[in-house]
Amino acid sequence: MTQRLRIFFSGIVLFLGVGAGAFGAHALQALLSPREIETWKTAVLYHLIHGLGLLLVAGLEQLRPARGMRLAWSLMALGVLLFSGSLYLIVLTGARWIGPVTPMGGVAMMLAWLAVAWSGFRHWK
Secondary structure, three states: OOHHHHHHHHHHHHHHHHHHHHHHHHHHOOOOOHHHHHHHHHHHHHHHHHHHHHHHHHHHHHHOOOHHHHHHHHHHHHHHHHHHHHHHHHHHHOOHHHOOHHHHHHHHHHHHHHHHHHHHHHHOO
């Protein structure tokens, strides 16, 4: 994936995160239980934090190209999809069988940050 597409995709992820937050605060507030609202808020929080992470990693990779940063970006994107995406689906559909996907997204996010650390240690002076 090109740098241009990474930055574009990062912006789209952030756009969708803000939209998900607004949707939860306005359209879902009266329809969901307090526990479901908390689950939604967790999904939005991780979505937005890692959307910013995607943009940061894309920028760092632009400054000093490294395979580790590209790996971090891909793992972070996968993490947002699996972690936040599964929580959104659980809240919206009640499909609890999707639950085991959530921790896989969390692991992908953790590995992404580990790849950032490794890449920074290895490629930056």
